[in-house]
């Protein structure tokens with residue numbers, strides 16, 4: 001993304017180009033309603049930042065300088081759709097289903113079943129204690145901008161009335177965006193909300209921006225605040241980072257700044273982690289159905305962490321069950337894959353069939369080219385799909401009484417194929433003869 005300075009402070013043309021036809025049509029309804037009610041309405045935050053960087057995001061936050069909930073209700077009253085509200089924060093979501101969108105003549109792309117818009121009442125926030133969820137009070141737009149994390153996230157675009165598209169830059173966001181600087185708004189920003197320690201790195205590395213020296217200097221004293229964050233909030237920030245293209249450099253930076261260690265001392269980012277992570281993610285493109293970037297990212301990162309440390313990290317971050325199982329399996333396989341070397345394919349399959357497939361995929365992506373990696377590759381591509389021609393139905397036709405012998409015969413046939421003991425259907429039939437005689 002590259003910053004391009006607006007020729008004037010009205011960004012309506014850029015905004016028009018950035019929106020999808022459905023977003024544009026929907027936004028027109030909203031701006032008309034705000035104009036009728038003389039209610040100042042703004043897009044604020046990431047969308048405006050990214051619009052100026054030439055890469056607008058797909059969703060945007062709408063801030064009403066006034067009451068967002070009655071505003072959303074009046075939209076639903078005039079145009080249809082449903083409103084869900086969060087009274088504690090003064091926020092409302094306007095949900096429009098396909099039928100309503102059709103009726104309003106809003107073009108929907110295929111598969112759009114529902115469109116939503118989020119409205120926030122401009123507010124000020126105070127923190128009762130560090131890392132607490134904020135106490136919220138209605139305020140002017142400028143209060144709302146001041147509660148935010150970094151100057152580059154405080155830019156706002158006015159949407160109502162004559163001033164549609166007018167850029168509002170109360171806190172120097174445009175200048176910092178142009179210079180490529182990430183800067184907190186006040187010295188207690190990280191203390192109030194330690195999730196910003198993760199966000200500062202994410203924004204800086206995403207764009208190749210610099211964290212200003214003053215902002216950087218605030219980080220060490222804010223690190224203990226990470227202990228006060230819930231597992232879910234920390235994990236969410238790390239998840240967001242893992243979804244980023246430059247996740248590896250962000251995680252490296254988090255380690256250098258002591259942020260990972262403040263989450264848990266066993267959470268490290270070593271040179272070998274970097275190599276494994278980058279190569280593994282790139283190689284995953286070759287898989288027909290690769291694990292999600294987030295799942296794969298976590299497992300490539302933590303694959304070499306010893307089991308007890310992994311358990312301790314899990315206690316801090318509370319991974320969901322599926323990810324927890326994947327991480328434990330991947331780390332056990334990564335540590336134990338050598339023991340499969342030289343074993344017959346059927347033995348390897350017996351072991352690997354017990355492991356979640358995503359874990360085998362992750363370890364195969366993590367290993368450098370070697371017989372161990374080839375073995376996992378053979379399992380993923382070929383061995384796990386091998387089946388004998390004979391089925392249970394065939395055994396029944398041969399007059400065998402259904403029971404455990406079926407499983408044993410079919411497994412024996414499968415193993416014979418895997419280990420090259422039978423290579424043709426005739427050879428399988430000959431083996432089947434022998435096995436059924438024994439029963």
Ligand code: CTP
Nearest residue numbers: 045046047057147148149150153154193195196
């Ligand atoms: N915000 C904040 N402090 C936080 C989280 C969010 O001040 N801890 C503000 C920022 O102004 C941010 C806006 O809320 O721009 C929306 O938050 P979010 O959707 O997380 O960020 P985006 O800026 O949209 O960034 P991204 O591109 O990463 O989604």
